Amino acid sequence: MIIKGNAHKYGDHVDTDVIIPARYLNMNTAEELAAHCMEDIDKDFIKRVKPGDIIVAGKNFGCGSSREHAPIAIKGAGVSCVIAETFARIFYRNALNIGLPIVECDVAGLGIESGDEIEVDLSGGIVRNLTRGTETTFPPLVGMAQTLVEAGGLKNLVRKRLGVD
Amino acid sequence: MNIAEKLLANAAGEDHVKPGQFVNCRLSCVLANDITAPLALEAFAEMGATKVFDPERIALVADHSTPNKDIKSAMNTKLMRDFAREQGIRHFYEACGGGIEHIILPDKGIVLPGDVVIGADSHTCTYGALGAFATGVGSTDAGAGMALGESWFRVPESMKFVFSGQRRKWVTGKDLILFTIGKIGVDGARYRAMEFAGPVIEGLPMADRFTICNMAIEAGGKAGLIAPDQTTVDWVTPRAKREFQVFTSDADADYAEVFDWNAADIEPQVSFPHLPENTRGISEVGDIAIDQVVIGACTNGRMEDLEAAADILRGHKVAEGIRCLIIPGSHEIHLEATRAGLVELFLEAGCLVSTPTCGPCLGGHMGILAAGERAVATTNRNFVGRMGHTESEVYLASPYVAAASAITGKISGPEEI
Numbered sequence: 001m002i003i004k005g006n007a008h009k010y011g012d013h014v015d016t017d018v019i020i021p022a023r024y025l026n027m028n029t030a031e032e033l034a035a036h037c038m039e040d041i042d043k044d045f046i047k048r049v050k051p052g053d054i055i056v057a058g059k060n061f062g063c064g065s066s067r068e069h070a071p072i073a074i075k076g077a078g079v080s081c082v083i084a085e086t087f088a089r090i091f092y093r094n095a096l097n098i099g100l101p102i103v104e105c106d107v108a109g110l111g112i113e114s115g116d117e118i119e120v121d122l123s124g125g126i127v128r129n130l131t132r133g134t135e136t137t138f139p140p141l142v143g144m145a146q147t148l149v150e151a152g153g154l155k156n157l158v159r160k161r162l163g164v165d
Numbered sequence: 166m167n168i169a170e171k172l173l174a175n176a177a178g179e180d181h182v183k184p185g186q187f188v189n190c191r192l193s194c195v196l197a198n199d200i201t202a203p204l205a206l207e208a209f210a211e212m213g214a215t216k217v218f219d220p221e222r223i224a225l226v227a228d229h230s231t232p233n234k235d236i237k238s239a240m241n242t243k244l245m246r247d248f249a250r251e252q253g254i255r256h257f258y259e260a261c262g263g264g265i266e267h268i269i270l271p272d273k274g275i276v277l278p279g280d281v282v283i284g285a286d287s288h289t290c291t292y293g294a295l296g297a298f299a300t301g302v303g304s305t306d307a308g309a310g311m312a313l314g315e316s317w318f319r320v321p322e323s324m325k326f327v328f329s330g331q332r333r334k335w336v337t338g339k340d341l342i343l344f345t346i347g348k349i350g351v352d353g354a355r356y357r358a359m360e361f362a363g364p365v366i367e368g369l370p371m372a373d374r375f376t377i378c379n380m381a382i383e384a385g386g387k388a389g390l391i392a393p394d395q396t397t398v399d400w401v402t403p404r405a406k407r408e409f410q411v412f413t414s415d416a417d418a419d420y421a422e423v424f425d426w427n428a429a430d431i432e433p434q435v436s437f438p439h440l441p442e443n444t445r446g447i448s449e450v451g452d453i454a455i456d457q458v459v460i461g462a463c464t465n466g467r468m469e470d471l472e473a474a475a476d477i478l479r480g481h482k483v484a485e486g487i488r489c490l491i492i493p494g495s496h497e498i499h500l501e502a503t504r505a506g507l508v509e510l511f512l513e514a515g516c517l518v519s520t521p522t523c524g525p526c527l528g529g530h531m532g533i534l535a536a537g538e539r540a541v542a543t544t545n546r547n548f549v550g551r552m553g554h555t556e557s558e559v560y561l562a563s564p565y566v567a568a569a570s571a572i573t574g575k576i577s578g579p580e581e582i
Contacts, residue, residue, distance in 0.1 A: 017548045022527040025200045026237035040550040060352040066287040068303035094303035143187040164213030
């Protein structure tokens with residue numbers, strides 16, 4: 001699967017409080033949450049973001065609160081993939097569970113700036129910065145992470161376990 | 166094996182597990198709160214589940230927006246209440262009789278040593294203080310856990326933090342964990358289990374141990390663990406309504422890293438905005454005027470924390486213009502504090518005493534900061550906008566430092582009082 005979109009670049013330790021502030025956590029739909037996505041770190045993000053765009057960040061993306069509202073807001077905003085040097089554990093698991101593509105790779109080596117056109121070959125394990133002609137590889141998912149992606153998220157796996165489908 | 170590995174091996178029915186291995190574990194308890202439960206229950210229904218695996222092993226706690234701050238929050242709590250009734254879940258708590266999830270689950274004996282627990286709240290790691298493997302997950306994982314009674318785990322590498330020497334006066338579990346996060350950083354234990362050990366930890370009461378494990382997530386930890394000892398067993402025994410198991414690390418257990426620290430070198434700590442790793446000793450803080458103090462939260466809302474605040478505030482007044490919010494962590498703690506005369510002491514000192522809630526910790530309600538305002542809080546996060554406006558600031562500290570700061574109106578150590 002190939003994903004292509006323009007980058008929105010952030011730094012290290014982007015926490016789930018800035019991805020979706022707690023004052024909106026009494027909302028539960030992707031549409032409501034997406035309207036406030038990244039509001040406390042980048043208040044114009046939601047005006048700029050276009051379907052298919054890619055969030056690019058440094059270390060420990062999604063740290064802090066376990067709120068699944070964070071990946072839901074990102075996916076709801078039309079973001080096709082999040083690329084980071086590393087992800088916080090709960091965010092990583094939540095993203096896989098809800099089917100938001102995420103990639104851990106050498107972001108620094110790609111020299112990405114906001115607006116750059118990025119291409120992610122999910123199955124091939126390659127990220128390319130088409131604007132600057134750089135690329136890097138990432139290892140394939142293993143274990144449960146791979147199983148979750150293949151199943152299209154945790155809900156599908158549980159439905160199978162329960163014999164619903 | 167170390168304690169994390171033993172707990173996961175036991176719940177997976179394996180003799181031996183090692184870091185990196187994927188295991189399926191039986192769950193002793195699945196938790197969700199008023200923010201995460203609505204999505205978890207939606208996921209539960211979408212998974213085609215109709216019955217929870219065991220109503221005794223589900224806990225639903227409305228605590229974040231409690232007492233319900235608006236119509237949406239009230240509807241979320243109603244969703245939980247209705248689900249609990251329909252499924253026969255006894256452990257549903259809300260305003261009146263409830264409290265903050267990570268305080269009441271151990272207090273009511275719902276989580277016990279030897280358990281493997283998932284909770285749709287990142288501070289679920291608190292229960293590691295009991296010698297349970299407890300970790301935060303999102304709503305979909307919690308919904309799956311409620312349906313299946315099991316969850317998958319990647320066995321984490323473990324880090325060991327050994328505290329020796331003589332703990333200084335006014336240095337609490339909060340200071341030890343802020344110090345630790347300051348040393349290793351907010352992703353220093355990412356994906357790993359953090360085991361706290363050594364004579365200083367062994368000498369701490371349970372309240373301090375809960376505080377330490379509560380903040381393992383602030384270093385990225387998957388779990389924070391303290392081996393159960395006599396202190397743990399004495400605390401748990403009158404609360405437990407089912408059997409529990411004690412696991413401790415083998416002498417030759419493997420660790421990815423081991424840190425040895427002398428507690429005598431550690432003074433009360435303050436974490437500066439906007440990351441918990443921005444830690445300084447109280448002597449290096451300087452002159453920082455504040456607007457608000459919050460004493461409470463799942464980190465420091467226990468009776469011992471209120472007693473610590475009272476020790477400082479007794480006979481003093483909160484500085485003019487400072488709002489000092491004291492939030493007991495549960496209905497029982499509120500009652501105990503009232504009977505002990507602490508509520509009167511706090512009110513006379515000029516504090517307000519709120520009913521139990523997570524409210525201000527996450528900038529939900531009950532004490533939101535305006536632009537330019539600063540708070541000293543016994544909470545666990547000081548991210549941008551965490552307690553309100555993106556231009557407000559939160560400084561994390563112990564109840565001693567928070568109470569002392571309320572009296573002086575600037576960040577202060579207890580020795581200044």
